Amino acid sequence: MSHSRISGTGGYLPERVVTNAELETLVETSDRWIVERTGIAQRHVAAPDQICSDLAEAAALEALANAGIGADAIDLVLVATSTPDHVFPSTACRLIERLGIASGAIAFDLGAACSGFVYGLDVADRFIRTGGARRALVIGAEVFSRILDWSDRSTCVLFGDGAGAVVLEAGEAPGILSTHLHADGRQTPLLNVPWGVAQGYESLQGSHGKVSMRGNEVFRVAVRTLGALVDETLEANGLARGDVDWLVPHQANIRIMTATARKLGLSTDRMVSTVAEQGNTSAASIPLALHTAVSDGRIQRGDLLLLEAFGAGFTWGSALIRY
Known part of the structure; x- marks a missing residue:
């Protein structure tokens, strides 16, 4: 194996960068309020x-x-x-064409909201190990x-756009040491997009x-669950807690991230934080x-990394990696 x-x-x-000052012109909020509660100062927004x-x-x-490899060497896109x-x-299938990956490669999308990348690592790791x-x-x-909804101050200040990627390759020495995935659909109303194909296109109105x-x-749920x-x-x-070199958390909220670092016994300078500059980019935030x-x-070969995320579903998961 x-x-x-x-x-x-x-x-x-x-x-395009959208600062907190720009959001102050759209909704009733302030830079100070956003920074104190989330740690976010700006976020990137895709062009139309x-x-x-x-x-x-x-x-x-x-x-x-x-x-150092070409796209034709890839046999799985997730x-x-x-x-x-x-x-x-799927977007993965579109990338096969755009990147020039050989026809016949495996390609699919995965939906686990903000935990999606950790879920994706788990799935790809299982493909490679088997x-x-x-x-x-x-x-x-x-x-x-x-x-x-750019008129909803409780959500529009939090999120941004972006993408991150990793190449996983088979080898003799373990890189991904373990992954741990969980979900609980009973708390869906706390975080969701309340529309889907089942409702029909005609129902896609306003904030739905x-x-x-x-x-x-x-x-509250995130802090308890991630602990x-x-x-x-x-x-x-x-x-032991002190064995981890770097915490690479989902970049949702600086308070949640700091609480997780404390749980590990890590100082915040051993926690990778991009939330101030990028906001919450959901599945893109960890990569x-x-x-x-x-x-x-900062991260060097041989370092022990803990990746962890919590997202809508609820979904949550971690990956322990020897980089």
Whole structure:
């Protein structure tokens, strides 16, 4: 049985930056209020002609370049997203054509909201370990601005657009040491987009196709759940809190992220944080944060990383990785 390791990372952020000061002109809010409660100072928003596959392609090309392989070597493409180009075909299938990946490769999208990238790592790792694939592109990509109600101050200040990608390759030494995934659909009303194909296109009116969130309740559940997830991950690997070198969390809220770092016994300078500059990019946030810390040299080969996320569903999951 093979193991899988990360051989390359990539990221892409749209050019347009929306600051808190700009949001002050749209809704009743303030830069101070947003920063104090979320840690977010700005976010990137896709251009009107940009779609999910555009962002995903740019991140994937950088990941391939950093891995030193061509697209024709990839035999699995997995895109984690809540904002795909179409109902079908999948955004992953579109990338096969756009990237020049050989016909016959495996390609599909995965929907687990903000936990999507961690879910995607788990699935790709299982393909590689069981011989179903040798090299995989795992991408988190979102154009979340398309499903935001820009008059709802409780949600429009939080989210941004972007894409992050990793190349996973089979190898003898373990890279992904363990993954831990969970879900609970009983709390769907706390965070959702209350529209789907089942309702029919005619029902897509006003805020029905936009994000709805009860933020305080989501915050409480997330902090409690991620704390338990940290314990689960460490115990499964026989590790102590101080053994982890870097926490790479989903970039949802600086208070949630800091609480998780405390649970690990890590100082905040061992936590990768991009939330101030990028906001919550949903499934793209972890691979973007990982790429940032790899690119600037903070994360080095051999470091032990804990990736963790919590998202709508609810879904939550972690990945322990020897980078």
